[in-house]
Amino acid sequence: AQSVTQLGSHVSVSEGALVLLRCNYSSSVPPYLFWYVQYPNQGLQLLLKYTSAATLVKGINGFEAEFKKSETSFHLTKPSAHMSDAAEYFCAVSLRRTGGFKTIFGAGTRLFVKA
Amino acid sequence: GAGVSQTPSNKVTEKGKYVELRCDPISGHTALYWYRQSLGQGPEFLIYFQGTGAADDSGLPNDRFFAVRPEGSVSTLKIQRTERGDSAVYLCASSALAGGGTGELFFGEGSRLTVL
Numbered sequence: 001a002q003s004v005t006q007l008g009s010h011v012s013v014s015e016g017a018l019v020l021l022r023c024n025y026s027s028s029v030p031p032y033l034f035w036y037v038q039y040p041n042q043g044l045q046l047l048l049k050y051t052s053a054a055t056l057v058k059g060i061n062g063f064e065a066e067f068k069k070s071e072t073s074f075h076l077t078k079p080s081a082h083m084s085d086a087a088e089y090f091c092a093v094s095l096r097r098t099g100g101f102k103t104i105f106g107a108g109t110r111l112f113v114k115a
Numbered sequence: 116g117a118g119v120s121q122t123p124s125n126k127v128t129e130k131g132k133y134v135e136l137r138c139d140p141i142s143g144h145t146a147l148y149w150y151r152q153s154l155g156q157g158p159e160f161l162i163y164f165q166g167t168g169a170a171d172d173s174g175l176p177n178d179r180f181f182a183v184r185p186e187g188s189v190s191t192l193k194i195q196r197t198e199r200g201d202s203a204v205y206l207c208a209s210s211a212l213a214g215g216g217t218g219e220l221f222f223g224e225g226s227r228l229t230v231l
Contacts, residue, residue, distance in 0.1 A: 043119075044208075046219055
């Protein structure tokens with residue numbers, strides 16, 4: 001069975017500081033991995049995805065994530081936080097099934113950015 | 116439309132009532148998903164459709180919940196005899212499943228259900 005664990009329900013950083021949001025997954029087969037972001041009062045949108053090509057994946061708004069198979073991790077980073085990055089971030093694992101994909105989400109990490 | 120559309124955006128109902136939530140996916144997307152998101156939680160998988168058929172309904176919490184997609188496009192999530200614990204935001208997402216598909220989901224803004 002697939003599962004996702006996000007370490008830390010809340011992360012607070014200062015503007016300009018490094019952002020690190022942690023995600024570990026469990027999967028019996030190589031998964032597709034995603035980070036989605038949810039801004040206040042908006043729907044979830046894709047930030048970036050890993051689909052078995054390059055292990056370092058770049059997404060929108062300067063975010064990137066590195067797939068580490070040995071650690072079963074897919075942590076999200078951004079070198080310098082901006083106030084507009086304040087949102088909730090969800091890590092997700094997707095496995096191909098008959099008839100499509102089944103995607104399971106982590107519990108989410110809320111990012112606070114201090115001025 | 117250009118994106119996934121969900122109606123109503125907000126629904127307030129009384130305990131025991133019947134509720135329908137509608138999802139109109141991105142045109143051409145063959146896969147459609149329903150998730151439930153409670154306050155402070157991640158989206159919880161309910162069901163997904165490939166075309167008209169439910170490919171996996173293992174996330175439906177009990178037999179009060181049912182979903183249909185009769186023509187392979189619009190889907191309706193139906194909740195009978197609503198309970199206060201059903202209060203949540205119900206999210207719909209669609210996905211293209213061509214040969215190169217990766218399971219990327221495109222979400223609507225959700226239907227917030229409040230059961231009094």
